Structures are given as C-alpha cells and as structure tokens.
Amino acid sequence: MKRMKKKVTIHDIARMANVSAATVSRVLSNSDYPVSQSLREKILKIAAETNYVPNLLGKQLKKNTSTTIGVVVPSIVNPFYSSVILGIEQTARQRKYTVITCNSMHDPELESEYIRMLMEKQVKGLIIASIANDGGMFKQLADMGIHVIAIDQRVDAEGISKIDFDFVKGGQMATRHLIDKGHRRIAYLTARMDRPSRRSIFRGYQEAMKEAGLEPILVEANADDDHNPLSDFDTGRALARKLLAAKVQATAVFTCNDMLAIGVINELSSRNIRVPEEISVMGFDGIDVGQMIHPPLTTIKQPDYEMGKMACTMLLNMMNNENNHQFEIILQPKLIERQSVVSRGGHSETSGR
Amino acid sequence: MKRMKKKVTIHDIARMANVSAATVSRVLSNSDYPVSQSLREKILKIAAETNYVPNLLGKQLKKNTSTTIGVVVPSIVNPFYSSVILGIEQTARQRKYTVITCNSMHDPELESEYIRMLMEKQVKGLIIASIANDGGMFKQLADMGIHVIAIDQRVDAEGISKIDFDFVKGGQMATRHLIDKGHRRIAYLTARMDRPSRRSIFRGYQEAMKEAGLEPILVEANADDDHNPLSDFDTGRALARKLLAAKVQATAVFTCNDMLAIGVINELSSRNIRVPEEISVMGFDGIDVGQMIHPPLTTIKQPDYEMGKMACTMLLNMMNNENNHQFEIILQPKLIERQSVVSRGGHSETSGR
DNA sequence: GATGTGACAGAAATCGATTACTGTATATGC
DNA sequence: GCATATACAGTAATCGATTTCTGTCACATC
Structure with missing residues (x-):
C-alpha cells in the first residue's frame, strides 16, 4: 500500500512560517486585513512550495x-x-x-x-x-x-x-409558416401530451389553424419516455405510420420536437414518400442534428x-x-x-x- | 427580504430531545453504537418533524x-x-x-x-x-x-x-469489413491526427490494408476543434470535397468518427453522389444519430x-x-x-x- | 459481596478553515 | 508630552458533524 503524503493544511503552513493560522488565512484568502509584506511573501512562498490546496469543506462550513x-x-x-x-x-x-x-x-x-x-x-x-x-x-x-x-x-x-x-408563440409561428407556404392540411404530430410544453405548442398550432379557418389534425402517440433520444426518433416513425394510416392527406406535418421530426422523415423516406415534395415537415427545437439529415430540417429554434x-x-x-x-x-x-x-x-x- | 428559517442542526435536535449531540449522531448515522430504543425513536421523530437535513460538509470534513x-x-x-x-x-x-x-x-x-x-x-x-x-x-x-x-x-x-x-482493432475491423465487401480503393478520412485515438485507428487501417496488399489513401483535415459537434460535421464535408478533388477514385471511405461520416454523406449526397451505391461510408463510434440519417450508418461501436x-x-x-x-x-x-x-x-x- | 461486563449516555477533541476579539507597538495630532 | 489612531499579529470561538474517552448503571458470576 502506498503511503499517502499527509495533506498540508493552513496550520502546517502556519507552523513552518512561525505565524498563526489566522495570519496564513488572511494572506491566502486575499483578505483586506493588513499583513506585513515580508510575512505575506514568506507565507505565499511556503504555500507554493508545499503545493498547498485549500480545503473548501472547511471554508464553506464556516462561512455557510x-x-x-x-x-x-x-x-x-x-x-x-x-x-x-x-x-x-x-x-x-x-x-x-x-x-x-x-x-x-x-x-x-x-x-x-x-x-x-x-x-x-x-x-x-x-x-x-x-x-x-x-x-x-x-x-x-x-x-x-x-x-x-x-x-x-x-x-x-x-x-x-x-x-x-414561448411555446405557444413557437407553435403559432411554425404553423403560420406552413400556412404561408400554401399548406391547408397540416397535421400536428406529438408525443404524449403529458407535458405543459407540448400542450402549449399544440395550443399555438390550434390558434394559428383557427385564425386561418383550417381544421386541426392531431396525431398523438400513446406512450412516451424520452430519456433515450432514440425513443423520440422511434415514436416519430410510429406517428408517421399512424398519419399515413389515417388517410388524412396532409401535405405538411408539424412535430413537437426535432427528434420526432427526424423519425417522421426517416419513416416517410423509407416508404418512398418524398420530403418535402410530397409532405413538408416542420420540427421544433433547433438541435444540431437537424442540419445533418436530408433534407435539412426547417424548425423553430429554442435557444x-x-x-x-x-x-x-x-x-x-x-x-x-x-x-x-x-x-x-x-x-x-x-x-x-x-x-x-x-x-x-x-x-x-x-x-x- | 424574506426571513429564512434557521437550518436545524444536530445540536438543535439534541436540545429538543434532551440528549447530547453525540447520541443524535449515533442514531442518525446508523452507527452500531447502542442507543436505547426509546431515545432512538424520540430522536428519529424529532428529526422527521423538523425536516432535518444533515450537513454533509461537516461530516465530510471530519471523516475526510x-x-x-x-x-x-x-x-x-x-x-x-x-x-x-x-x-x-x-x-x-x-x-x-x-x-x-x-x-x-x-x-x-x-x-x-x-x-x-x-x-x-x-x-x-x-x-x-x-x-x-x-x-x-x-x-x-x-x-x-x-x-x-x-x-x-x-x-x-x-x-x-x-x-x-481498442482503437487499433476497431480500425482493422472496419477496414477488413470494407475489404471483405470487395472494396480495393479505400480512403481513411480523418480530423487532425493530434489525438492518440485517431492515430491508433489509422494504424489499424494501415495494417489491414497492408495485409490485403492494398495502398492506403489518407485524407487528413488541417485544423480541428470538436467542442462543437457541428465542427466535426463540417470537417466531414470539407474532407469529402478534398477527397473528390484528389481524384483517387475511392469506392469506400472510412472515417475516424461518426459525425465526420455524417458530414461526408451529407456532402456527397448534395453533390448527387449516391451513398452507398457510388461510395460506401464507414463510420466509427456508434452514436445514435448514425441510425437516423439516410442511409443508416455502418460503423464500429465504441460502448x-x-x-x-x-x-x-x-x-x-x-x-x-x-x-x-x-x-x-x-x-x-x-x-x-x-x-x-x-x-x-x-x-x-x-x-x- | 466483590468483581467483571456490557449497555448506554455525555464531555470534549477534532476535521480545516474564518473571524471577532484582544493586545501591542508605532505613528499621528494637538 | 499625552491621547488616539493605525498597523499588525495572535488567541480562541465557530461552523456541523463524528468519535474517542470517561463514566454510570444494571446485571451476571463465583
């Protein structure tokens, strides 16, 4: 077993410099309490030579x-x-x-x-x-x-x-963009709406659709745990299938997050449905991965x-x-x-x- | 300014229970030192009622x-x-x-x-x-x-x-796989080889090429900082361009990491060079993103x-x-x-x- | 009935810092 | 020349725990 050098404390330094621990503390913690120049240098020198590392536990305990x-x-x-x-x-x-x-x-x-x-x-x-x-x-x-x-x-x-x-505004902004691009049948694909943020995005979507006189189309996943980024990707794929099965003829989809969107694009592509020519996809998040896929994802950036x-x-x-x-x-x-x-x-x- | 309730310490509990701090400590830290059942319960009860939260600073300072x-x-x-x-x-x-x-x-x-x-x-x-x-x-x-x-x-x-x-073996494994698939002109695309891991992968690549009697083709980036995942992606794209410019006619490339590979695929696709039909791409890492892109990335998994x-x-x-x-x-x-x-x-x- | 033993509780030291006090010497003011 | 301020250093208390040492009972043993 290797002998561990005893850690050097403020008292060790005090002893070596023939001063009190108080003085050492005042020097080492840059207190404005006056300490003579000679002592100050002496202490600093010893601290450096001994590789002194202050113990924050002691400090923090005292100072709370x-x-x-x-x-x-x-x-x-x-x-x-x-x-x-x-x-x-x-x-x-x-x-x-x-x-x-x-x-x-x-x-x-x-x-x-x-x-x-x-x-x-x-x-x-x-x-x-x-x-x-x-x-x-x-x-x-x-x-x-x-x-x-x-x-x-x-x-x-x-x-x-x-x-x-501002999730609501984000939802509106995304939806309006799709509407501006001439889309009428726009679906909102979302993981389970058990989180306020997702409900807010949905609300924004609803409001924008309503103000344009369009009918909302909601496709929601049943279960969801996104401690694993892949699971959002997978629910995205599942949602794409669900969308297709529903035969709602959407020309654009808006998803509650980018990973989901990427899953959607993946599923669509693998079924030879071309994005964006046949279906446009709008994400939400603005994570880096979005620009690495094909096509690069249009999305709402959340800083x-x-x-x-x-x-x-x-x-x-x-x-x-x-x-x-x-x-x-x-x-x-x-x-x-x-x-x-x-x-x-x-x-x-x-x-x- | 809101008055903050004073934090309750082991001494507070001791006082309330009419015992010494030592006894409280023994109960609360599950020491095997014997404490009478009645006291133990009393202390536990008070601790619970007062929402006592031990101060780890004190404990750790003492116990080092x-x-x-x-x-x-x-x-x-x-x-x-x-x-x-x-x-x-x-x-x-x-x-x-x-x-x-x-x-x-x-x-x-x-x-x-x-x-x-x-x-x-x-x-x-x-x-x-x-x-x-x-x-x-x-x-x-x-x-x-x-x-x-x-x-x-x-x-x-x-x-x-x-x-x-085992980066070397990983490099070999990847390269051999490409060779097994019938590739002869295989390029190794890498970010700057300032890291031992990248040099090791390259060594594996070299060894596998040599044992198959093939000529190594190295394409290396000049600068590199990957504190940003996008930068690897971008150097991947740059390396793809460099590869094309070099006119080495590679049918397969092997990259030092997945993000780079994704960049390569992205650049190639955007130039209408089809992956994998015209050029196969092999990554290294096995990060999740690899399966989200098109085509899904063949790679070496590093757990x-x-x-x-x-x-x-x-x-x-x-x-x-x-x-x-x-x-x-x-x-x-x-x-x-x-x-x-x-x-x-x-x-x-x-x-x- | 003396002795030993184990259960149980408290006093006090300790971990490594900071800092409120106390004390001394020197300088300054008038 | 005396009071007061200032520079400087040390003593000791303190933060919130743990733990060693003491000490007191109660009970068992012979």
Missing part, C-alpha cells in the same frame, strides 16, 4: 456558502439539455463555481432524491427543468435559503423565478445554450446580491428555414380558391 | 471523505461523452454519489483548472478523458489520495488505471454508456476497498452493419483478378 450549483434535467443525453448544461457549466466556471448534474429521467421520485442530495451537499443554487413537482418541494428549498430557477418546463409553483420559452447561460447568470446574481426579486424571462422563438418545407399550390400569401 | 466524484471530458455536447456521463452518473447515484461534470473543451489549461477545483472540493475520485496531460498532474493527484481512472483517450502516464478502447458505468463502478470500488491494484481494461470494438456500405465487384472473400 457553497460554490457548487445543482442542475436537474430529464436527461443529459437529450441534445437540447446537454446544450443547456454546457451553457450553465461554462458561465459557472468563469465565476469559480462548479456544477453537479443530475438526470431525473422524468421520474419524480428520482428528482426528489437528487434534490435531497443537493441540499445535503449544501448547494445554495439550483437550476431545474422539473417535471410535475408539487410546490411543496420549492417551498422547502426557499426555506433553506436555496435559490432556484426553473427552466424550460413550465412549473406551476408560485414564488419561483423562471426562464421560459438552449443561451438559456443555460442566462439561467446561470441570473442564479449567481441572485445568490450573491440579496437581489431576491422574483422574475420570469420568456425567451422568444425563432424560425429557422431550411429545406424540409416547401411551397404548395398557389401564392404564398393568398390562399387559392 | 467525499461522496462526489469528478468527471472531466472534452465536451458534454459530444453525444459520445454525454452517454459516458449518463453511465457514470447513474451508477454513482445508486451508491449515493454525486457527479461534478467539467468540460475541458480540449484546453489543457482549462483541464488543469478544473482538476484544481475538484481537489479543493475534496473529491476522492476522478474519471478523466484527458487530453495531453503530463504525468505530473496525476502524480499529485495520487499523492493527495485521489483515485483516478483515465478513459477513452489513451494517456501515457504510468501508474494510472485506465479503461481503453459509451457501458464505459461510463464500468469506469464508475471500478472507481467506487477503488475508493472504498483499499483495493489499489492498478488495472487496465480494454473494451472491444463491435461492427454494426447498417446500410451505408455495400458490396462491390466480385465475391466477398476472394479478391478478383
């Missing part, structure tokens, strides 16, 4: 602070969330914070378990893409002085700051990386100033036009007939 | 342990690494460990910065997909009693446990999720038993045959002429 923030998302394998996390992580790093990532896999119990672990670790900030969590949890977090920001999944708890995305960056920035501000204003930021959708949607029939603006 | 492990990867947005991390995170959770993820973005300085932060946070275990790190860092980690496992990127430091992937699982399991074992045997696990490649590679010319086994 923490430089780690918790992040809970459904699954990191979902490219949308991995972008969000990258955004969070990179801005956290710049401020010397560290990120603990947790994958709830859409399991409320797991989510609670993680939150408890994070509380025990004394995190003071939490960013959460929560699923169906009752407000109770958030109350307790607030009581413990933990700042939390909810992202993406609209959570109905009161008194909690959020960064949302993922930026959302992470913003959430982290806001969180750190909340934690450091006592700026406890509750807020809600609503990010706006953006249409990314690529090649999976094509014009149909008459002019763009004026509908035929 | 830690239940968080650090993970450093180039970038979480790379689907390969996000799978690895999911594997790590899920097995960590089962043992009540928590994961801090760090994205080094292929920057050695950032990597060092992260490692330092992790040391300060007193992590006792570290899984790292390192780039070009000198052995010095690892020495220091060992000195501090931190267990580390290197994954994926072969690191040349002595005395460190690793989980590797990502399993690699993460395995790394975490081994690490936790190392940390808990004093089982300090150094080890090296080499994961074996597996060929996934999909539709981007097609037979060419004569029989599979016997070469024409």
Whole structure:
C-alpha cells in the first residue's frame, strides 16, 4: 500500500512560517486585513512550495456558502439539455463555481432524491427543468435559503423565478409558416401530451389553424419516455405510420420536437414518400442534428445554450446580491428555414380558391 | 427580504430531545453504537418533524471523505461523452454519489483548472478523458489520495488505471469489413491526427490494408476543434470535397468518427453522389444519430454508456476497498452493419483478378 | 459481596478553515 | 508630552458533524 503524503493544511503552513493560522488565512484568502509584506511573501512562498490546496469543506462550513450549483434535467443525453448544461457549466466556471448534474429521467421520485442530495451537499443554487413537482418541494428549498430557477418546463409553483420559452408563440409561428407556404392540411404530430410544453405548442398550432379557418389534425402517440433520444426518433416513425394510416392527406406535418421530426422523415423516406415534395415537415427545437439529415430540417429554434447561460447568470446574481426579486424571462422563438418545407399550390400569401 | 428559517442542526435536535449531540449522531448515522430504543425513536421523530437535513460538509470534513466524484471530458455536447456521463452518473447515484461534470473543451489549461477545483472540493475520485496531460498532474493527484481512472483517450502516464478502447482493432475491423465487401480503393478520412485515438485507428487501417496488399489513401483535415459537434460535421464535408478533388477514385471511405461520416454523406449526397451505391461510408463510434440519417450508418461501436458505468463502478470500488491494484481494461470494438456500405465487384472473400 | 461486563449516555477533541476579539507597538495630532 | 489612531499579529470561538474517552448503571458470576 502506498503511503499517502499527509495533506498540508493552513496550520502546517502556519507552523513552518512561525505565524498563526489566522495570519496564513488572511494572506491566502486575499483578505483586506493588513499583513506585513515580508510575512505575506514568506507565507505565499511556503504555500507554493508545499503545493498547498485549500480545503473548501472547511471554508464553506464556516462561512455557510457553497460554490457548487445543482442542475436537474430529464436527461443529459437529450441534445437540447446537454446544450443547456454546457451553457450553465461554462458561465459557472468563469465565476469559480462548479456544477453537479443530475438526470431525473422524468421520474419524480428520482428528482426528489437528487434534490435531497443537493441540499445535503449544501448547494445554495439550483437550476431545474422539473417535471410535475408539487410546490411543496420549492417551498422547502426557499426555506433553506436555496435559490432556484426553473427552466424550460413550465412549473406551476408560485414564488419561483423562471426562464421560459414561448411555446405557444413557437407553435403559432411554425404553423403560420406552413400556412404561408400554401399548406391547408397540416397535421400536428406529438408525443404524449403529458407535458405543459407540448400542450402549449399544440395550443399555438390550434390558434394559428383557427385564425386561418383550417381544421386541426392531431396525431398523438400513446406512450412516451424520452430519456433515450432514440425513443423520440422511434415514436416519430410510429406517428408517421399512424398519419399515413389515417388517410388524412396532409401535405405538411408539424412535430413537437426535432427528434420526432427526424423519425417522421426517416419513416416517410423509407416508404418512398418524398420530403418535402410530397409532405413538408416542420420540427421544433433547433438541435444540431437537424442540419445533418436530408433534407435539412426547417424548425423553430429554442435557444438552449443561451438559456443555460442566462439561467446561470441570473442564479449567481441572485445568490450573491440579496437581489431576491422574483422574475420570469420568456425567451422568444425563432424560425429557422431550411429545406424540409416547401411551397404548395398557389401564392404564398393568398390562399387559392 | 424574506426571513429564512434557521437550518436545524444536530445540536438543535439534541436540545429538543434532551440528549447530547453525540447520541443524535449515533442514531442518525446508523452507527452500531447502542442507543436505547426509546431515545432512538424520540430522536428519529424529532428529526422527521423538523425536516432535518444533515450537513454533509461537516461530516465530510471530519471523516475526510467525499461522496462526489469528478468527471472531466472534452465536451458534454459530444453525444459520445454525454452517454459516458449518463453511465457514470447513474451508477454513482445508486451508491449515493454525486457527479461534478467539467468540460475541458480540449484546453489543457482549462483541464488543469478544473482538476484544481475538484481537489479543493475534496473529491476522492476522478474519471478523466484527458487530453495531453503530463504525468505530473496525476502524480499529485495520487499523492493527495485521489483515485483516478483515465478513459477513452489513451494517456501515457504510468501508474494510472485506465479503461481503453481498442482503437487499433476497431480500425482493422472496419477496414477488413470494407475489404471483405470487395472494396480495393479505400480512403481513411480523418480530423487532425493530434489525438492518440485517431492515430491508433489509422494504424489499424494501415495494417489491414497492408495485409490485403492494398495502398492506403489518407485524407487528413488541417485544423480541428470538436467542442462543437457541428465542427466535426463540417470537417466531414470539407474532407469529402478534398477527397473528390484528389481524384483517387475511392469506392469506400472510412472515417475516424461518426459525425465526420455524417458530414461526408451529407456532402456527397448534395453533390448527387449516391451513398452507398457510388461510395460506401464507414463510420466509427456508434452514436445514435448514425441510425437516423439516410442511409443508416455502418460503423464500429465504441460502448459509451457501458464505459461510463464500468469506469464508475471500478472507481467506487477503488475508493472504498483499499483495493489499489492498478488495472487496465480494454473494451472491444463491435461492427454494426447498417446500410451505408455495400458490396462491390466480385465475391466477398476472394479478391478478383 | 466483590468483581467483571456490557449497555448506554455525555464531555470534549477534532476535521480545516474564518473571524471577532484582544493586545501591542508605532505613528499621528494637538 | 499625552491621547488616539493605525498597523499588525495572535488567541480562541465557530461552523456541523463524528468519535474517542470517561463514566454510570444494571446485571451476571463465583
């Protein structure tokens, strides 16, 4: 067994420099408490020579602070969330914070378990893409002085700051684009609508269809678990089959997320139905994969990386100033036009007939 | 400003139960030290009623342990690494460990910065997909009693446990498959070979070509940064153009990773060169996206999720038993045959002429 | 009835930092 | 020349747990 060199502490350095631990602490933590130049240099020198690494546990215990923030998302394998996390992580790093990532896999119990672990670790900030969590949890977090920001999944708890995305407007925007392109029979294909976001997109779709005097066509999946990106892909394929079987003669489909759209395109192509010539496909998310397939996916961009960056920035501000204003930021959708949607029939603006 | 309820500590509970903190600790931490049944229940009851959440900082400071492990990867947005991390995170959770993820973005300085932060946070275990790190860092980690496992990127430091992937064999396997399919003019397209893994794949390719008496064709990119999955996609497209310009008449290409392969297919398709009819494409990685494109990508599977699982399991074992045997696990490649590679010319086994 | 033993509880030290106090010497003001 | 401020260093308490050491009973043993 290898002998491990005893870790050097602030007291070791104090002893070597013939000073008190207090003085060492003042030097090493850049306190503005005055320490004579000679001592300061001596201590710094010894610290460097001994490879001193401060023990944050001690520091944080005393000061009741923490430089780690918790992040809970459904699954990191979902490219949308991995972008969000990258955004969070990179801005956290710049401020010397560290990120603990947790994958709830859409399991409320797991989510609670993680939150408890994070509380025990004394995190003071939490960013959460929560699923169906009752407000109770958030109350307790607030009581413990933990700042939390909810992202993406609209959570109905009161008194909690959020960064949302305007799903309704996104749904409208997508649908209107298809309508502008001359489509009349537009289907909305969606995974199970057990999530507020999906219901919101659907609402946007409905509103846009209604205002154009068109009949909504809904094709919904029965089951759904997207902890695995492939499952969305597969439900996309299934939904495409369902659509075809329904014989609704849609000339365009709009899906609740890109992965689903990609599945749809895949299924359609493999049945020799040409996209977009025979059926146009509009996605929702704007993940990178969308531009790697053929045809490149027209979609609604939900700013993922930026959302992470913003959430982290806001969180750190909340934690450091006592700026406890509750807020809600609503990010706006953006249409990314690529090649999976094509014009149909008459002019763009004026509908035929 | 909202008043925050003071956090309840073990002393609070002790006071409420008229016992000493020692007794409370013994009950709450399931020590085998005997405590009378009546007291035990009383304490448990109070702890539950007060929503007591233990402060791990205190515990860990005293016991000099830690239940968080650090993970450093180039970038979480790379689907390969996000799978690895999911594997790590899920097995960590089962043992009540928590994961801090760090994205080094292929920057050695950032990597060092992260490692330092992790040391300060007193992590006792570290899984790292390192780039070009000198052995010095690892020495220091060992000195501090931190267990580390290197994954994926072969690191040349002595005395460190690793989980590797047999890149050479993977390269051979891919190349032989193409040869078996009757291809003779097979090009290896690669991002800049600044990473051991890519050189190893290339070596496998060379060996397989040589044993078949074929001439290697190398097409290498000039620059490369893959903190962004799109950049690999783009270099793939660039490499395809370079290949075409070189007029080497390859009937098959083998790329150093899937994302690159997808870029190649994309570029080829957009130039109306049909894959696989005119050019077969073989990838390397086995990420999910491979099966979403057209044609589905034939590739070499590098077990990502399993690699993460395995790394975490081994690490936790190392940390808990004093089982300090150094080890090296080499994961074996597996060929996934999909539709981007097609037979060419004569029989599979016997070469024409 | 002396002794040994095990069950049980508390006091106090400890982990590695920070910081409120206390104390001393030097400098400054008038 | 005396009061006061300032620079500087150390002592000791503290954060929230764990754990070693003591100590007290109660009970069994011979």
